[in-house]
Amino acid sequence: MKELSQDIRSINVTRYVTPLREGGSLPALVEADDQFLYVLKFRGAGQGIKALIAELLGGEIARALGLRVPEIVFANLDVAFGRIEGDEEIQDLLKASTGLNLGLHYLSGSITFDPLAVSIDSQLASQIVWLDALLLNVDRTVRNTNMLWWNKELWLIDHGAALYFHHNWQDWENPKRPFAKIKDHVLLPIADKLDEVNDSCHQLLSTDKIKQIVSLIPAEWLNDAAFENPEANRSAYAQFLENRIANADFFINEAKHARASLI
The missing domain is CATH 3.30.200 (Phosphorylase Kinase; domain 1)
Known part of the structure:
Protein backbone atom coordinates (compact mmCIF):
# COMPACT_ATOMS: atom_id res chain seq x y z
CA MET A 1 0.00 0.00 0.00
CA TYR A 106 1.98 -1.69 20.70
CA LEU A 107 4.22 -1.12 23.72
CA SER A 108 4.61 -4.69 24.92
CA GLY A 109 5.00 -4.94 28.68
CA SER A 110 3.81 -1.42 29.41
CA ILE A 111 1.59 -0.69 32.40
CA THR A 112 -1.04 1.96 32.99
CA PHE A 113 0.48 5.06 34.57
CA ASP A 114 -0.48 5.41 38.24
CA PRO A 115 0.38 8.82 39.72
CA LEU A 116 0.43 7.29 43.20
CA ALA A 117 3.04 4.73 42.21
CA VAL A 118 5.23 6.71 39.82
CA SER A 119 6.46 10.27 40.28
CA ILE A 120 7.11 12.58 37.34
CA ASP A 121 8.62 16.05 37.40
CA SER A 122 6.50 19.19 37.28
CA GLN A 123 8.02 20.32 33.97
CA LEU A 124 6.74 17.23 32.16
CA ALA A 125 3.39 17.43 33.95
CA SER A 126 3.03 21.07 32.88
CA GLN A 127 3.80 20.23 29.26
CA ILE A 128 1.12 17.54 29.22
CA VAL A 129 -1.47 19.79 30.88
CA TRP A 130 -0.62 22.52 28.34
CA LEU A 131 -1.11 20.04 25.50
CA ASP A 132 -4.44 18.77 26.79
CA ALA A 133 -5.73 22.28 27.44
CA LEU A 134 -4.86 23.19 23.86
CA LEU A 135 -6.60 20.09 22.49
CA LEU A 136 -9.61 20.22 24.84
CA ASN A 137 -8.77 16.65 25.82
CA VAL A 138 -11.36 15.45 28.34
CA ASP A 139 -9.79 12.03 28.77
CA ARG A 140 -6.70 12.28 30.98
CA THR A 141 -8.24 11.83 34.41
CA VAL A 142 -7.50 9.83 37.54
CA ARG A 143 -10.08 7.29 36.42
CA ASN A 144 -8.53 6.95 32.97
CA THR A 145 -5.05 8.45 32.71
CA ASN A 146 -4.43 7.41 29.09
CA MET A 147 -0.72 7.27 29.82
CA LEU A 148 1.57 4.25 29.94
CA TRP A 149 4.78 3.57 31.85
CA TRP A 150 7.17 1.74 29.54
CA ASN A 151 10.94 1.33 29.81
CA LYS A 152 10.89 3.74 32.76
CA GLU A 153 9.39 6.50 30.61
CA LEU A 154 5.97 8.09 30.34
CA TRP A 155 4.07 7.59 27.06
CA LEU A 156 0.88 9.33 25.98
CA ILE A 157 -1.91 7.36 24.29
CA ASP A 158 -5.52 7.75 23.18
CA HIS A 159 -6.30 11.31 22.08
CA GLY A 160 -9.52 10.29 20.34
CA ALA A 161 -11.72 12.26 22.74
CA ALA A 162 -9.84 15.53 22.10
CA LEU A 163 -11.08 18.30 19.79
CA TYR A 164 -14.63 17.28 20.69
CA PHE A 165 -16.08 20.42 19.04
CA HIS A 166 -15.52 18.84 15.62
CA HIS A 167 -18.47 16.49 16.11
CA ASN A 168 -20.75 19.46 15.35
CA TRP A 169 -18.31 22.36 14.69
CA GLN A 170 -20.25 24.60 17.07
CA ASP A 171 -18.37 27.71 18.22
CA TRP A 172 -15.12 26.31 16.78
CA GLU A 173 -13.83 29.73 15.70
CA ASN A 174 -13.70 30.95 19.29
CA PRO A 175 -10.01 30.69 20.38
CA LYS A 176 -11.01 31.35 23.99
CA ARG A 177 -13.43 28.47 24.19
CA PRO A 178 -13.75 27.56 27.91
CA PHE A 179 -12.50 24.16 28.98
CA ALA A 180 -13.80 23.53 32.49
CA LYS A 181 -12.80 19.84 32.33
CA ILE A 182 -9.15 20.80 32.79
CA LYS A 183 -9.92 20.73 36.54
CA ASP A 184 -10.13 16.93 36.28
CA HIS A 185 -6.70 16.47 34.69
CA VAL A 186 -4.69 13.85 36.56
CA LEU A 187 -1.46 15.87 36.41
CA LEU A 188 -2.89 19.31 37.18
CA PRO A 189 -1.93 19.26 40.90
CA ILE A 190 1.80 19.07 40.04
CA ALA A 191 1.72 21.23 36.89
CA ASP A 192 3.26 24.35 38.43
CA LYS A 193 5.32 25.43 35.42
CA LEU A 194 2.61 26.30 32.92
CA ASP A 195 3.97 29.78 32.28
CA GLU A 196 7.47 28.42 31.78
CA VAL A 197 6.49 25.74 29.25
CA ASN A 198 4.29 28.15 27.31
CA ASP A 199 7.20 29.83 25.53
CA SER A 200 8.80 26.60 24.38
CA CYS A 201 5.48 25.15 23.24
CA HIS A 202 4.80 28.27 21.19
CA GLN A 203 8.17 27.98 19.48
CA LEU A 204 7.73 24.29 18.69
CA LEU A 205 4.19 24.69 17.36
CA SER A 206 4.77 27.30 14.69
CA THR A 207 2.16 28.01 12.01
CA ASP A 208 4.19 25.95 9.55
CA LYS A 209 4.40 23.02 11.99
CA ILE A 210 0.64 23.04 12.58
CA LYS A 211 -0.03 23.11 8.85
CA GLN A 212 2.40 20.23 8.36
CA ILE A 213 0.64 18.14 11.01
CA VAL A 214 -2.85 18.94 9.71
CA SER A 215 -1.73 18.03 6.20
CA LEU A 216 -1.30 14.44 7.46
CA ILE A 217 -5.08 13.94 7.66
CA PRO A 218 -6.10 11.70 4.74
CA ALA A 219 -8.50 13.43 2.36
CA GLU A 220 -10.94 10.53 2.64
CA TRP A 221 -11.40 11.28 6.34
CA LEU A 222 -12.32 14.91 5.60
CA ASN A 223 -15.91 14.51 4.48
CA ASP A 224 -17.72 16.65 7.04
CA ALA A 225 -20.98 18.09 5.72
CA ALA A 226 -20.19 21.38 7.47
CA PHE A 227 -17.59 22.14 4.78
CA GLU A 228 -17.78 22.31 1.02
CA ASN A 229 -14.65 20.25 0.41
CA PRO A 230 -11.84 18.41 2.23
CA GLU A 231 -9.43 21.33 2.02
CA ALA A 232 -11.89 23.67 3.71
CA ASN A 233 -12.34 21.04 6.42
CA ARG A 234 -8.55 20.71 6.77
CA SER A 235 -8.11 24.48 6.95
CA ALA A 236 -10.62 24.67 9.81
CA TYR A 237 -8.52 22.33 11.94
CA ALA A 238 -5.41 24.41 11.25
CA GLN A 239 -7.22 27.67 11.97
CA PHE A 240 -8.59 26.39 15.28
CA LEU A 241 -5.20 25.17 16.47
CA GLU A 242 -3.29 28.26 15.32
CA ASN A 243 -5.79 30.62 16.95
CA ARG A 244 -5.86 28.67 20.19
CA ILE A 245 -2.06 28.60 20.40
CA ALA A 246 -1.98 32.35 19.76
CA ASN A 247 -4.37 32.77 22.70
CA ALA A 248 -2.68 30.24 24.97
CA ASP A 249 -2.61 32.70 27.88
CA PHE A 250 -6.37 32.17 28.17
CA PHE A 251 -6.25 28.42 28.67
CA ILE A 252 -3.10 28.66 30.81
CA ASN A 253 -4.88 31.01 33.20
CA GLU A 254 -7.92 28.74 33.17
CA ALA A 255 -5.71 25.79 34.15
CA LYS A 256 -3.90 27.82 36.84
CA HIS A 257 -7.19 28.88 38.40
CA ALA A 258 -8.41 25.29 38.37
CA ARG A 259 -5.16 24.17 39.98
CA ALA A 260 -5.39 26.83 42.68
CA SER A 261 -8.74 25.40 43.74
CA LEU A 262 -7.16 21.96 44.21
CA ILE A 263 -4.13 22.83 46.32
Whole structure:
Protein backbone atom coordinates (compact mmCIF):
# COMPACT_ATOMS: atom_id res chain seq x y z
CA MET A 1 0.00 0.00 0.00
CA LYS A 2 1.36 3.41 -0.94
CA GLU A 3 2.28 5.64 1.97
CA LEU A 4 0.09 8.71 2.36
CA SER A 5 2.88 10.96 3.61
CA GLN A 6 6.60 10.91 4.22
CA ASP A 7 6.02 11.14 7.97
CA ILE A 8 3.34 8.51 8.63
CA ARG A 9 3.94 4.94 7.54
CA SER A 10 1.18 2.79 6.08
CA ILE A 11 0.71 -0.87 6.97
CA ASN A 12 -1.74 -3.62 6.04
CA VAL A 13 -3.46 -5.52 8.84
CA THR A 14 -2.80 -9.24 8.45
CA ARG A 15 -4.18 -10.71 11.67
CA TYR A 16 -6.77 -9.71 14.26
CA VAL A 17 -5.25 -10.79 17.58
CA THR A 18 -7.66 -9.75 20.32
CA PRO A 19 -10.11 -6.98 21.21
CA LEU A 20 -9.05 -4.48 23.86
CA ARG A 21 -12.31 -4.06 25.68
CA GLU A 22 -11.09 -1.31 28.01
CA GLY A 23 -12.23 1.28 25.47
CA GLY A 24 -15.82 1.93 24.53
CA SER A 25 -14.92 1.89 20.83
CA LEU A 26 -13.47 -1.65 20.96
CA PRO A 27 -9.92 -1.01 19.77
CA ALA A 28 -8.01 -4.19 19.01
CA LEU A 29 -4.53 -5.62 19.04
CA VAL A 30 -3.59 -6.58 15.48
CA GLU A 31 -0.56 -7.80 13.58
CA ALA A 32 0.55 -6.10 10.36
CA ASP A 33 2.55 -7.02 7.30
CA ASP A 34 5.69 -5.54 8.90
CA GLN A 35 5.41 -8.24 11.61
CA PHE A 36 4.76 -5.69 14.38
CA LEU A 37 1.77 -5.45 16.69
CA TYR A 38 -0.45 -2.38 16.76
CA VAL A 39 -3.40 -1.08 18.74
CA LEU A 40 -5.93 -0.46 15.99
CA LYS A 41 -8.52 2.32 16.20
CA PHE A 42 -11.47 1.62 13.90
CA ARG A 43 -13.17 4.09 11.59
CA GLY A 44 -16.43 2.15 12.10
CA ALA A 45 -16.44 2.58 15.89
CA GLY A 46 -18.77 4.82 17.88
CA GLN A 47 -17.17 8.22 17.21
CA GLY A 48 -16.07 7.19 13.73
CA ILE A 49 -13.46 8.96 11.67
CA LYS A 50 -13.55 12.07 13.90
CA ALA A 51 -11.88 10.07 16.68
CA LEU A 52 -9.16 8.97 14.26
CA ILE A 53 -8.51 12.58 13.25
CA ALA A 54 -8.27 13.64 16.91
CA GLU A 55 -5.94 10.71 17.58
CA LEU A 56 -3.71 11.66 14.68
CA LEU A 57 -3.55 15.39 15.42
CA GLY A 58 -3.25 14.96 19.18
CA GLY A 59 -0.51 12.36 18.91
CA GLU A 60 1.57 14.25 16.37
CA ILE A 61 1.24 17.57 18.20
CA ALA A 62 2.39 15.82 21.37
CA ARG A 63 5.34 14.39 19.45
CA ALA A 64 6.21 17.86 18.10
CA LEU A 65 6.39 19.06 21.71
CA GLY A 66 8.94 16.35 22.50
CA LEU A 67 6.50 14.14 24.41
CA ARG A 68 6.61 10.37 23.96
CA VAL A 69 3.85 8.87 21.82
CA PRO A 70 3.86 5.41 20.21
CA GLU A 71 4.42 5.50 16.48
CA ILE A 72 1.19 6.28 14.63
CA VAL A 73 0.51 4.47 11.36
CA PHE A 74 -2.21 4.39 8.76
CA ALA A 75 -3.65 0.87 8.80
CA ASN A 76 -5.50 -0.64 5.86
CA LEU A 77 -8.14 -3.22 6.78
CA ASP A 78 -9.26 -5.66 4.10
CA VAL A 79 -12.92 -6.56 3.69
CA ALA A 80 -12.08 -10.23 4.37
CA PHE A 81 -11.64 -9.60 8.10
CA GLY A 82 -15.36 -9.09 8.57
CA ARG A 83 -16.13 -12.51 7.13
CA ILE A 84 -14.10 -14.72 9.42
CA GLU A 85 -14.68 -13.20 12.88
CA GLY A 86 -17.02 -15.25 15.08
CA ASP A 87 -18.10 -12.50 17.48
CA GLU A 88 -21.05 -10.71 15.86
CA GLU A 89 -20.30 -7.33 17.46
CA ILE A 90 -16.67 -7.42 16.34
CA GLN A 91 -17.69 -8.73 12.91
CA ASP A 92 -19.97 -5.71 12.41
CA LEU A 93 -17.17 -3.37 13.54
CA LEU A 94 -14.68 -4.90 11.11
CA LYS A 95 -17.11 -4.72 8.21
CA ALA A 96 -17.80 -1.06 8.96
CA SER A 97 -14.07 -0.32 9.11
CA THR A 98 -12.92 -1.64 5.74
CA GLY A 99 -10.32 0.73 4.32
CA LEU A 100 -8.09 3.21 6.10
CA ASN A 101 -7.89 3.09 9.91
CA LEU A 102 -5.33 4.25 12.48
CA GLY A 103 -2.85 2.20 14.48
CA LEU A 104 -0.43 2.86 17.33
CA HIS A 105 2.65 0.75 17.87
CA TYR A 106 1.98 -1.69 20.70
CA LEU A 107 4.22 -1.12 23.72
CA SER A 108 4.61 -4.69 24.92
CA GLY A 109 5.00 -4.94 28.68
CA SER A 110 3.81 -1.42 29.41
CA ILE A 111 1.59 -0.69 32.40
CA THR A 112 -1.04 1.96 32.99
CA PHE A 113 0.48 5.06 34.57
CA ASP A 114 -0.48 5.41 38.24
CA PRO A 115 0.38 8.82 39.72
CA LEU A 116 0.43 7.29 43.20
CA ALA A 117 3.04 4.73 42.21
CA VAL A 118 5.23 6.71 39.82
CA SER A 119 6.46 10.27 40.28
CA ILE A 120 7.11 12.58 37.34
CA ASP A 121 8.62 16.05 37.40
CA SER A 122 6.50 19.19 37.28
CA GLN A 123 8.02 20.32 33.97
CA LEU A 124 6.74 17.23 32.16
CA ALA A 125 3.39 17.43 33.95
CA SER A 126 3.03 21.07 32.88
CA GLN A 127 3.80 20.23 29.26
CA ILE A 128 1.12 17.54 29.22
CA VAL A 129 -1.47 19.79 30.88
CA TRP A 130 -0.62 22.52 28.34
CA LEU A 131 -1.11 20.04 25.50
CA ASP A 132 -4.44 18.77 26.79
CA ALA A 133 -5.73 22.28 27.44
CA LEU A 134 -4.86 23.19 23.86
CA LEU A 135 -6.60 20.09 22.49
CA LEU A 136 -9.61 20.22 24.84
CA ASN A 137 -8.77 16.65 25.82
CA VAL A 138 -11.36 15.45 28.34
CA ASP A 139 -9.79 12.03 28.77
CA ARG A 140 -6.70 12.28 30.98
CA THR A 141 -8.24 11.83 34.41
CA VAL A 142 -7.50 9.83 37.54
CA ARG A 143 -10.08 7.29 36.42
CA ASN A 144 -8.53 6.95 32.97
CA THR A 145 -5.05 8.45 32.71
CA ASN A 146 -4.43 7.41 29.09
CA MET A 147 -0.72 7.27 29.82
CA LEU A 148 1.57 4.25 29.94
CA TRP A 149 4.78 3.57 31.85
CA TRP A 150 7.17 1.74 29.54
CA ASN A 151 10.94 1.33 29.81
CA LYS A 152 10.89 3.74 32.76
CA GLU A 153 9.39 6.50 30.61
CA LEU A 154 5.97 8.09 30.34
CA TRP A 155 4.07 7.59 27.06
CA LEU A 156 0.88 9.33 25.98
CA ILE A 157 -1.91 7.36 24.29
CA ASP A 158 -5.52 7.75 23.18
CA HIS A 159 -6.30 11.31 22.08
CA GLY A 160 -9.52 10.29 20.34
CA ALA A 161 -11.72 12.26 22.74
CA ALA A 162 -9.84 15.53 22.10
CA LEU A 163 -11.08 18.30 19.79
CA TYR A 164 -14.63 17.28 20.69
CA PHE A 165 -16.08 20.42 19.04
CA HIS A 166 -15.52 18.84 15.62
CA HIS A 167 -18.47 16.49 16.11
CA ASN A 168 -20.75 19.46 15.35
CA TRP A 169 -18.31 22.36 14.69
CA GLN A 170 -20.25 24.60 17.07
CA ASP A 171 -18.37 27.71 18.22
CA TRP A 172 -15.12 26.31 16.78
CA GLU A 173 -13.83 29.73 15.70
CA ASN A 174 -13.70 30.95 19.29
CA PRO A 175 -10.01 30.69 20.38
CA LYS A 176 -11.01 31.35 23.99
CA ARG A 177 -13.43 28.47 24.19
CA PRO A 178 -13.75 27.56 27.91
CA PHE A 179 -12.50 24.16 28.98
CA ALA A 180 -13.80 23.53 32.49
CA LYS A 181 -12.80 19.84 32.33
CA ILE A 182 -9.15 20.80 32.79
CA LYS A 183 -9.92 20.73 36.54
CA ASP A 184 -10.13 16.93 36.28
CA HIS A 185 -6.70 16.47 34.69
CA VAL A 186 -4.69 13.85 36.56
CA LEU A 187 -1.46 15.87 36.41
CA LEU A 188 -2.89 19.31 37.18
CA PRO A 189 -1.93 19.26 40.90
CA ILE A 190 1.80 19.07 40.04
CA ALA A 191 1.72 21.23 36.89
CA ASP A 192 3.26 24.35 38.43
CA LYS A 193 5.32 25.43 35.42
CA LEU A 194 2.61 26.30 32.92
CA ASP A 195 3.97 29.78 32.28
CA GLU A 196 7.47 28.42 31.78
CA VAL A 197 6.49 25.74 29.25
CA ASN A 198 4.29 28.15 27.31
CA ASP A 199 7.20 29.83 25.53
CA SER A 200 8.80 26.60 24.38
CA CYS A 201 5.48 25.15 23.24
CA HIS A 202 4.80 28.27 21.19
CA GLN A 203 8.17 27.98 19.48
CA LEU A 204 7.73 24.29 18.69
CA LEU A 205 4.19 24.69 17.36
CA SER A 206 4.77 27.30 14.69
CA THR A 207 2.16 28.01 12.01
CA ASP A 208 4.19 25.95 9.55
CA LYS A 209 4.40 23.02 11.99
CA ILE A 210 0.64 23.04 12.58
CA LYS A 211 -0.03 23.11 8.85
CA GLN A 212 2.40 20.23 8.36
CA ILE A 213 0.64 18.14 11.01
CA VAL A 214 -2.85 18.94 9.71
CA SER A 215 -1.73 18.03 6.20
CA LEU A 216 -1.30 14.44 7.46
CA ILE A 217 -5.08 13.94 7.66
CA PRO A 218 -6.10 11.70 4.74
CA ALA A 219 -8.50 13.43 2.36
CA GLU A 220 -10.94 10.53 2.64
CA TRP A 221 -11.40 11.28 6.34
CA LEU A 222 -12.32 14.91 5.60
CA ASN A 223 -15.91 14.51 4.48
CA ASP A 224 -17.72 16.65 7.04
CA ALA A 225 -20.98 18.09 5.72
CA ALA A 226 -20.19 21.38 7.47
CA PHE A 227 -17.59 22.14 4.78
CA GLU A 228 -17.78 22.31 1.02
CA ASN A 229 -14.65 20.25 0.41
CA PRO A 230 -11.84 18.41 2.23
CA GLU A 231 -9.43 21.33 2.02
CA ALA A 232 -11.89 23.67 3.71
CA ASN A 233 -12.34 21.04 6.42
CA ARG A 234 -8.55 20.71 6.77
CA SER A 235 -8.11 24.48 6.95
CA ALA A 236 -10.62 24.67 9.81
CA TYR A 237 -8.52 22.33 11.94
CA ALA A 238 -5.41 24.41 11.25
CA GLN A 239 -7.22 27.67 11.97
CA PHE A 240 -8.59 26.39 15.28
CA LEU A 241 -5.20 25.17 16.47
CA GLU A 242 -3.29 28.26 15.32
CA ASN A 243 -5.79 30.62 16.95
CA ARG A 244 -5.86 28.67 20.19
CA ILE A 245 -2.06 28.60 20.40
CA ALA A 246 -1.98 32.35 19.76
CA ASN A 247 -4.37 32.77 22.70
CA ALA A 248 -2.68 30.24 24.97
CA ASP A 249 -2.61 32.70 27.88
CA PHE A 250 -6.37 32.17 28.17
CA PHE A 251 -6.25 28.42 28.67
CA ILE A 252 -3.10 28.66 30.81
CA ASN A 253 -4.88 31.01 33.20
CA GLU A 254 -7.92 28.74 33.17
CA ALA A 255 -5.71 25.79 34.15
CA LYS A 256 -3.90 27.82 36.84
CA HIS A 257 -7.19 28.88 38.40
CA ALA A 258 -8.41 25.29 38.37
CA ARG A 259 -5.16 24.17 39.98
CA ALA A 260 -5.39 26.83 42.68
CA SER A 261 -8.74 25.40 43.74
CA LEU A 262 -7.16 21.96 44.21
CA ILE A 263 -4.13 22.83 46.32
